[in-house]
Amino acid sequence: MSFKVAAIGDRDTVAGFALAGVAYTYIHSKKEETLAKLNGFLNSREIGLILLTHRVAEELGFELRQMIQKKKLLPMMLRIPDKTGYAPKTDELRDLIRRTVGAEIIVKREGE
Amino acid sequence: MAMALTVAPTRMELIKLRQRIALAQKGHDLLKDKMDALIMELFDALRRIQDSRAKALEQLSKAYSALSECMAVLGTLETMQAAREAKKDVQLNISTRNIMGIQVPLVEFRDIERNALARGYSLHTTSSLLDNAAREFERALKLLVGLAELEAVAFALARELEKTKRRVNALEYILIPRLKETLKFIMMRLDEIERENFTRLKRIKAIIEERR
Numbered sequence: 040m041s042f043k044v045a046a047i048g049d050r051d052t053v054a055g056f057a058l059a060g061v062a063y064t065y066i067h068s069k070k071e072e073t074l075a076k077l078n079g080f081l082n083s084r085e086i087g088l089i090l091l092t093h094r095v096a097e098e099l100g101f102e103l104r105q106m107i108q109k110k111k112l113l114p115m116m117l118r119i120p121d122k123t124g125y126a127p128k129t130d131e132l133r134d135l136i137r138r139t140v141g142a143e144i145i146v147k148r149e150g151e
Numbered sequence: 152m153a154m155a156l157t158v159a160p161t162r163m164e165l166i167k168l169r170q171r172i173a174l175a176q177k178g179h180d181l182l183k184d185k186m187d188a189l190i191m192e193l194f195d196a197l198r199r200i201q202d203s204r205a206k207a208l209e210q211l212s213k214a215y216s217a218l219s220e221c222m223a224v225l226g227t228l229e230t231m232q233a234a235r236e237a238k239k240d241v242q243l244n245i246s247t248r249n250i251m252g253i254q255v256p257l258v259e260f261r262d263i264e265r266n267a268l269a270r271g272y273s274l275h276t277t278s279s280l281l282d283n284a285a286r287e288f289e290r291a292l293k294l295l296v297g298l299a300e301l302e303a304v305a306f307a308l309a310r311e312l313e314k315t316k317r318r319v320n321a322l323e324y325i326l327i328p329r330l331k332e333t334l335k336f337i338m339m340r341l342d343e344i345e346r347e348n349f350t351r352l353k354r355i356k357a358i359i360e361e362r363r
Contacts, residue, residue: 041242044292054234055218058272058281059288060241060265087243087258088299112254112307113245117299120208122215 042087042114045080047073052092052121067095074102081106086114092121156333160340168337172330179322182315185251189312192250196305203301207294214287221280233272233281243296253311255304258296265289 045063046056053064063086067073073095080089096103096118107116158164222230244259270285 040245042245044241044243044296050231051215051218051222054231055214055284055288056292057234057239058218058237058270058285059292060237060239060270061292062239062241087245087256088296090295112247112256112303115256115299115303117295117302119211119295122219 043085044088044090045083045086045114046090047077047080047095048090048092048119049094049121052119056090061090067092067098070098074099077103077106081110081114081116083114089114089116091116091118093118094121156329158333158337160337160344162341165334165337165341168330168334172327172334175322175327175330179319179327182319182322186312186315186319188251189308189315193305193308193312196301196308200298200301200305203294203298207291207298210287210291210294214284214291217280217284217287221278221284224280225278229277230281230284233277236272237270237285241292250304250308251311253307255307256300258300260293260296 043062044056045065046053046061047065047067048056050066053066057064063080065073065076065080077089077091077099080086091103110116158168218230242260246257246259247254248257249255270282272281
């Protein structure tokens with residue numbers, strides 16, 4: 040099956056990805072509108088990957104986390120830094136691992 | 152203290168219970184093996200994510216700086232215009248594959264990198280800086296797609312691991328202790344009945360002998 044890519048972020052980030060051929064782009068302005076758009080993307084059958092900047096992800100906060108929890112295998116969602124290189128320290132995957140595997144794994148990982 | 156199940160203290164129940172404990176133990180061992188295997192897989196995935204993320208983020212920051220350069224020289228409006236005109240035809244072929252019974256996405260993509268003519272914006276009104284920015288973004292997108300795939304795999308594995316761990320714990324700390332407690336209860340009860348019977352017989356014997 041072939042899928043398209045979507046990107047949500049600030050104007051410049053979105054412009055860059057549009058240049059690279061990303062089919063669906065959305066410039067974030069209001070939280071509610073972005074959430075609605077993101078929901079549309081998540082339920083769309085032709086989108087395989089959603090790129091979301093960390094800054095937008097953080098603004099969406101709790102609702103986004105809920106969406107990620109409920110999300111099916113596709114579309115995949117990836118959070119990326121925007122042009123300022125902003126990326127927070129925590130991420131869901133690491134939290135999930137800490138929760139499931141326990142602290143000893145994290146210690147090992149840092150030792151690598 | 153584990154609560155015993157409410158069952159009739161009979162030999163039949165005892166046999167049934169022994170079978171259940173054996174089965175639960177077997178299931179527990181199997182799930183534990185599965186958990187170990189999942190942890191190994193997850194480790195592998197995490198290691199690959201680390202490499203892939205470093206590469207992707209580096210390329211992405213390169214792309215951003217190329218874009219800023221382009222906006223500075225060509226003008227923001229022209230760059231945006233070109234972005235609107237650009238052909239948006241990136242396609243990913245996504246199928247699923249199985250890792251130990253878990254569905255994870257498998258992404259194949261045709262070349263995301265295109266040549267300047269295929270990008271769709273007008274070449275004579277734009278400069279090579281725009282081509283450069285677009286190329287950097289295409290490369291970044293390629294790496295990001297790879298990263299997204301790895302992350303999806305790790306996420307699915309971690310989720311499955313969470314589920315498995317919950318099951319292992321339920322067996323280990325709830326079900327098996329409870330069954331064992333019930334087993335103990337039935338055995339005690341049966342012994343008690345045995346003793347009761349024994350004293351009853353003794354007593355009857357004494358009464359009969361008294362009558363003679």
